[in-house]
Amino acid sequence: MSSEMQKFQTSEDDDDEMGMDVKEEDDEDEDDDDKNTANQVMVGVEGGFTSTSSNNRFQQNQQYQEQLTPQGGSRRCRPMEEKERTKLRERQRRAITAKILTGLRRHGNYNLRVRADINDVIAALAREAGWVVLPDGTTFPSRSQGTKPAAVTPTTVVTSSSTQMTPQQTSPASLGGMSSSYQSTVEYNACQMKDIFVPSSSPYDVTSNAPSQTSALLVEGLDVQDDPIIGGSMDAVDNRQVVIIPQRLQERDFAGTPYVPVYVMLPLGVINMKCELVDPDSLLNQLRFLKAINVDGVVINAWWGIVEAHGPQVYNWSGYKRLFQVVRDLKLKLQVVLCFHECGGNLGDDVIIPLPNWVAEIGLTNPDIYFTDRAGRRNQECLSWGIDKERVLRGRTAVEVYFDYMRSFRTEFDLFFEDGTISLIEIGLGPCGELRYPSNPVKHGWRYPGVGEFQCYDQYLLKSLRRAAETRGHSFWARGPDNSGSYNSQPKETGFFCDGGDYNGHYGRFFLGWYSQVLIDHGDRLMALARMAFEGICIAAKLSGIYWWYKSSSHAAELTAGFYNPCNRDGYAPIMAMLRKHEAGLNFTCVGTCMLVPCGDFSGELGDPEGLNWQVLNAAWDALVPVSSENDLPCHDRDGYNRILEKAKPLNDPDGRHFTSFTYLSVSLLLMERQNFMEFERFVKKMHGEAVLDV
Numbered sequence: 001m002s003s004e005m006q007k008f009q010t011s012e013d014d015d016d017e018m019g020m021d022v023k024e025e026d027d028e029d030e031d032d033d034d035k036n037t038a039n040q041v042m043v044g045v046e047g048g049f050t051s052t053s054s055n056n057r058f059q060q061n062q063q064y065q066e067q068l069t070p071q072g073g074s075r076r077c078r079p080m081e082e083k084e085r086t087k088l089r090e091r092q093r094r095a096i097t098a099k100i101l102t103g104l105r106r107h108g109n110y111n112l113r114v115r116a117d118i119n120d121v122i123a124a125l126a127r128e129a130g131w132v133v134l135p136d137g138t139t140f141p142s143r144s145q146g147t148k149p150a151a152v153t154p155t156t157v158v159t160s161s162s163t164q165m166t167p168q169q170t171s172p173a174s175l176g177g178m179s180s181s182y183q184s185t186v187e188y189n190a191c192q193m194k195d196i197f198v199p200s201s202s203p204y205d206v207t208s209n210a211p212s213q214t215s216a217l218l219v220e221g222l223d224v225q226d227d228p229i230i231g232g233s234m235d236a237v238d239n240r241q242v243v244i245i246p247q248r249l250q251e252r253d254f255a256g257t258p259y260v261p262v263y264v265m266l267p268l269g270v271i272n273m274k275c276e277l278v279d280p281d282s283l284l285n286q287l288r289f290l291k292a293i294n295v296d297g298v299v300i301n302a303w304w305g306i307v308e309a310h311g312p313q314v315y316n317w318s319g320y321k322r323l324f325q326v327v328r329d330l331k332l333k334l335q336v337v338l339c340f341h342e343c344g345g346n347l348g349d350d351v352i353i354p355l356p357n358w359v360a361e362i363g364l365t366n367p368d369i370y371f372t373d374r375a376g377r378r379n380q381e382c383l384s385w386g387i388d389k390e391r392v393l394r395g396r397t398a399v400e401v402y403f404d405y406m407r408s409f410r411t412e413f414d415l416f417f418e419d420g421t422i423s424l425i426e427i428g429l430g431p432c433g434e435l436r437y438p439s440n441p442v443k444h445g446w447r448y449p450g451v452g453e454f455q456c457y458d459q460y461l462l463k464s465l466r467r468a469a470e471t472r473g474h475s476f477w478a479r480g481p482d483n484s485g486s487y488n489s490q491p492k493e494t495g496f497f498c499d500g501g502d503y504n505g506h507y508g509r510f511f512l513g514w515y516s517q518v519l520i521d522h523g524d525r526l527m528a529l530a531r532m533a534f535e536g537i538c539i540a541a542k543l544s545g546i547y548w549w550y551k552s553s554s555h556a557a558e559l560t561a562g563f564y565n566p567c568n569r570d571g572y573a574p575i576m577a578m579l580r581k582h583e584a585g586l587n588f589t590c591v592g593t594c595m596l597v598p599c600g601d602f603s604g605e606l607g608d609p610e611g612l613n614w615q616v617l618n619a620a621w622d623a624l625v626p627v628s629s630e631n632d633l634p635c636h637d638r639d640g641y642n643r644i645l646e647k648a649k650p651l652n653d654p655d656g657r658h659f660t661s662f663t664y665l666s667v668s669l670l671l672m673e674r675q676n677f678m679e680f681e682r683f684v685k686k687m688h689g690e691a692v693l694d695v
């Protein structure tokens with residue numbers, strides 16, 4: 001059996017085929033090994049082997065070895081012409097292999113090293129299919145896929161001196177049962193050498209139980225360079241070349257669909273605390289790359305904590321002036337986010353930019369300018385909406401401070417508005433720039449998927465609550481819920497959020513109505529001022545996607561964030577009506593586009609990102625509010641891009657509704673890697689409605 005096993009192990013011929021040196025061996029052994037392998041080559045996995053039993057093959061091999069070895073035990077010498085024929089055959093194999101690898105680099109965009117081997121080809125195919133391949137060869141589905149995808153059955157092409165073309169049928173391949181479905185170790189080793197399995201990672205692929213077929217073709221004089229094989233691999237049997245081509249399954253064709261502009265978010269720390277442009281040369285190179293693939297523009301955060309850091313109405317825009325000029329010189333568009341919150345401590349924050357120093361000094365003596373939870377913990381990420389009309393900021397209200405900042409920006413960059421470089425202004429309305437309460441701060445111990453806590457316990461919001469309760473005629477309602485749990489509670493653990501809980505009682509409806517109205521009123525004030533400051537310019541507000549506990553009756557996580565959206569009420573329609581009133585757009589984070597574990601499994605927390613997306617987008621479109629979006633997590637794979645495309649341009653929408661723009665988060669060295677950048681370029685073309693070659 002050991003000799004039988006040796007026949008199916010990777011030989012030095014196979015090593016030479018991938019660019020390694022070849023040692024000359026006995027030609028008779030090589031010829032016989034090739035013949036036996038050719039007779040026993042197996043296409044497919046399960047049930048695809050047509051060969052004799054292991055015992056018969058073992059007996060035949062023994063007889064063959066006895067014929068080669070005389071009684072004295074010495075091996076027969078090989079004639080010189082046979083050695084030359086062996087060398088010629090190996091040179092031919094190397095030439096064909098080189099053509100295949102050249103075709104993969106040129107036409108398939110595979111970044112293969114100069115002396116690539118079959119393992120590099122397999123790894124490239126696996127990564128393209130969305131799998132993770134470690135340096136030691138360990139391969140497993142990426143976390144964004146959620147479950148192990150079905151295998152894609154490959155098509156095999158065998159090139160030979162024969163002029164016949166003989167189709168053969170093979171059984172479908174199964175990746176999951178790869179090691180258990182073989183009849184013997186010999187067959188397993190042989191099949192390891194002869195087949196490549198590329199898993200399906202696209203949502204457009206057929207299901208694993210769909211019928212699949214492969215064909216084996218014998219083609220004379222196949223020129224791989226003239227007829228390139230995209231994503232395939234090659235093996236050799238005797239004087240025939242076995243080329244294995246994974247079948248490409250069709251994705252949705254976005255050619256001719258509406259043009260959706262694509263913007264790229266610049267790094268959060270592109271401007272430092274001294275309002276200086278950081279590493280302008282590197283940034284210029286990155287912007288040139290983005291311009292080369294027809295990205296429409298970039299998104300820049302204009303931080304209140306940098307511009308007005310040292311004193312009220314003392315603005316420093318120097319770094320932003322230089323940055324905006326670089327963008328304009330490259331003929332890119334600008335979307336600017338006016339950030340009235342601090343940076344640091346949230347997902348994706350890689351720098352720390354606090355609120356202005358003079359605001360922090362006020363907070364030392366009057367901490368009620370910040371949002372406060374039931375235990376009295378202050379959240380210094382942004383200012384409480386309770387001081388929107390309170391003159392506690394050196395004689396100005398918070399709304400006046402925000403408006404003065406807007407006017408300064410409009411005046412300073414008037415030329416960029418006039419020539420159309422600045423296409424949109426997004427107004428920061430709360431934590432992370434989003435219109436919501438900071439109900440789930442990590443710094444206070446919140447962890448996903450906790451329901452969070454209400455943030456209305458500073459003296460100014462409590463005063464507003466007392467006025468609302470007295471107006472209603474129930475002054476004893478001037479309090480927050482005392483049975484709503486803590487940051488990491490689940491709805492069923494609380495008396496307020498559980499099924500049939502107090503959230504749906506008389507007091508609960510009053511409190512939640514007031515709590516959400518404070519949020520809407522804050523957005524209404526700032527969007528009205530923004531419309532005045534940026535007359536004639538598109539303005540927008542950002543809304544977050546709180547999708548966990550969406551399938552519970554109370555929608556607890558949304559309630560603490562200020563979205564009064566239980567199962568019996570539409571909490572997003574009033575927000576859309578407010579945006580429509582000011583002719584403002586909506587920037588809604590495209591949740592669920594690139595899910596990672598544990599967020600990929602929502603069964604435990606009754607989450608439903610797709611349901612939330614559907615409700616918010618339809619509420620906006622029904623109110624005639626233009627919708628733009630951005631990805632919620634980093635995305636570099638085709639599967640994630642396809643999810644974004646499906647949301648940006650819904651299939652078969654009767655009204656033809658689609659995003660007005662999309663912002664990619666964000667430019668980085670990882671995005672600039674060759675394979676990632678090529679995938680991003682492909683995504684940009686599809687967003688623009690251009691035809692894309694299926695590679």
